[in-house]
Structure formats: C-alpha cells, structure tokens
Amino acid sequence: MLKINKLNKSYKNIKVLQNLTLHIDSGEIYGLLGANGAGKTTTINIICNLLKADSGNVQINDQPVSAASKKIIGIAPQENLLYKTLTCEENLKFFADIYGLDRETRQKQVQKTLAAVNLLARAKSPVENLSGGMRRRLNIAVALVHQPKLVILDEPTTGLDIEARYEIWELIRELKNQGITILLTTHLLDEAERLCQRIGILKNGRILAEGSLAELRNLIPAQEIVVVQTAQENEAIARAKIYGFTHRYYGNDLAFWLPETLELKEIISRFEGIAIDSIARQPVRLEHIYMEVT
Numbered sequence: 001m002l003k004i005n006k007l008n009k010s011y012k013n014i015k016v017l018q019n020l021t022l023h024i025d026s027g028e029i030y031g032l033l034g035a036n037g038a039g040k041t042t043t044i045n046i047i048c049n050l051l052k053a054d055s056g057n058v059q060i061n062d063q064p065v066s067a068a069s070k071k072i073i074g075i076a077p078q079e080n081l082l083y084k085t086l087t088c089e090e091n092l093k094f095f096a097d098i099y100g101l102d103r104e105t106r107q108k109q110v111q112k113t114l115a116a117v118n119l120l121a122r123a124k125s126p127v128e129n130l131s132g133g134m135r136r137r138l139n140i141a142v143a144l145v146h147q148p149k150l151v152i153l154d155e156p157t158t159g160l161d162i163e164a165r166y167e168i169w170e171l172i173r174e175l176k177n178q179g180i181t182i183l184l185t186t187h188l189l190d191e192a193e194r195l196c197q198r199i200g201i202l203k204n205g206r207i208l209a210e211g212s213l214a215e216l217r218n219l220i221p222a223q224e225i226v227v228v229q230t231a232q233e234n235e236a237i238a239r240a241k242i243y244g245f246t247h248r249y250y251g252n253d254l255a256f257w258l259p260e261t262l263e264l265k266e267i268i269s270r271f272e273g274i275a276i277d278s279i280a281r282q283p284v285r286l287e288h289i290y291m292e293v294t
C-alpha cells in the first residue's frame with residue numbers, strides 16, 4: 001500500500017532522513033517509533049506531499065505521491081487542526097468541503113464520522129468545550145471524513161490520560177477492522193506494543209530495526225528479564241556472568257537477561273550468598289528492545 005524508498009532529507013547540512021525505506025501492507029497498523037527529532041514528522045510531511053525529499057520516493061498503491069494522493073490519505077497531525085469556536089459538526093463540514101465532498105456525501109460522512117469517534121452526542125458542542133480526549137478524537141475524525149484508505153496518526157495519544165488513551169486505542173482498532181491502513185507514529189512503546197502489527201524503530205532518520213513484536217524480540221537472546229534489587233550489585237553481576245546471564249541497567253534498575261525460563265527458586269539459587277531484596281520477572285518488552293537497538 002505505502003512504499004517509502006530510500007528517502008533522504010537534509011536541512012542545511014543536518015541529515016534528517018538517511019536512506020529511509022519502509023513498506024506498509026494494506027490493512028496493517030505500522031508503528032513508527034522514535035524519540036523527539038528522530039524524523040517522524042518529516043517523513044509524514046513527505047508522504048503527504050507537503051515537503052519534498054532530496055532523493056528517494058514515496059508510492060501509494062504503486063503510484064508516486066502527488067496532489068491527487070490527498071483523496072486516499074487522511075492525516076491527524078500532532079497539533080490538533082480544529083477551530084475552537086466552531087462545533088464538532090462545523091469543523092468536520094469545513095474539512096469535508098476542503099476534500100471536495102458534495103453536499104449529500106458531506107452530510108452523511110459528517111454524521112457517520114462523528115458516530116465513529118463517539119462524538120455524535122457532542123455534535124453541536126464548540127471544540128473549546130470538549131475535553132482533551134474528545135478533541136483528539138475529533139482531530140482523528142478530520143482524518144477520516146473523506147473515507148481515506150491510509151490514515152496517518154501522528155502521536156495520537158500523547159498528553160492524554162489513560163482513559164482517553166484507551167478510547168483512542170479502541171478507535172484505532174476499529175479502523176483497522178474496517179480495512180484501513182494505518183501509519184502510527186509514537187514514542188509510547190506500550191502503545192506500539194498494543195496496536196501495531198509491525199514496528200519500525202527510527203533514530204536520526206534511519207530505521208534501525210523493523211518487524212513484528214515477535215521478530216523484534218529475537219533481537220534480545222532472552223526468554224525473560226529479571227530485575228534484581230540488591231546492595232551487592234557487583235557481586236550479583238559477577239555471579240550472573242557465570243550462569244550466562246547478560247546484565248543491563250534500565251534507568252537505575254539492574255536487570256538480567258535469562259537465556260532460558262527458570263523457576264523462581266532456581267533464579268534465587270543462582271544468587272545464593274548475595275543479599276537480594278527483590279526479584280521481579282518481566283517478559284522481553286518493546287522498551288528493552290528499543291533500548292538495545294537505539
């Protein structure tokens with residue numbers, strides 16, 4: 001559906017995208033993960049034909065992006081596009097007009113889209129009276145009103161509380177069920193873990209790793225990770241080495257990669273003679289992979 005081939009982009013002499021290549025299949029949710037400044041928004045702007053790459057190309061359904069691609073792409077940017085004094089309905093009508101929907105389709109699509117983002121009851125409310133979560137849902141509705149095939153969601157839940165995030169995750173899953181292809185950018189690893197079929201980890205404009213969560217997990221040769229609290233960290237690290245446990249610090253937490261699954265009593269026995277305050281077992285998660293790759 002979306003093919004990004006060897007994109008390069010520099011501002012002055014700073015390389016913002018470096019041979020960026022990624023392909024997204026029809027109907028999948030692809031998560032582009034990256035810290036601030038990794039190049040996510042630049043990539044989106046090039047996909048949306050708002051910015052020109054120095055080299056490389058972007059194809060949607062095997063056609064190069066052009067002004068005509070607007071009809072099949074919907075974008076919900078990080079900063080809400082909404083007009084605060086207009087109602088939900090008026091905002092959607094305005095964007096439906098920009099997309100050139102005729103009067104009848106516009107009426108139908110505005111109502112359908114408000115229902116899809118669960119804002120039908122607030123159709124007549126001005127945006128300024130909505131909660132942050134509702135505004136973000138309406139911002140996503142703007143991306144959906146013209147029935148695009150590819151929807152780009154730039155950090156859709158950043159800054160929202162957990163309840164509002166759950167609502168948006170549900171909405172994103174619903175879009176996928178309808179067959180819409182989704183490019184989601186986020187720096188929230190649990191969001192990518194929950195929603196995305198495939199994930200690309202972007203740093204300094206390069207994809208450092210890409211794949212399904214299961215494929216990315218293979219980058220860490222561990223069945224499980226244990227976080228150990230002890231005042232005798234050096235002794236614990238030396239002991240772990242004997243058993244082939246790789247150690248890592250995640251923040252201040254001392255963790256060990258277990259190459260095989262062990263019973264708790266076996267893990268404890270490996271550290272016999274060392275004063276251990278606690279042992280917490282965790283599956284290998286995207287945050288561990290992200291730390292390793294970046």
Ligand SMILES: Nc1ncnc2c1ncn2[C@@H]1O[C@H](COP(=O)(O)OP(=O)(O)OP(=O)(O)O)[C@@H](O)[C@H]1O
Nearest residue numbers: 011012016034035036037038039040041042043078
């Ligand atoms: N118009 C511009 N002129 C100069 N540098 C720019 C311009 N736009 C972006 N950059 C730089 O390009 C790099 C990538 O920016 P981009 O906005 O694509 O990152 P991002 O991954 O979307 O980050 P964020 O999550 O903070 O939005 C940054 O270092 C940014 O400062």
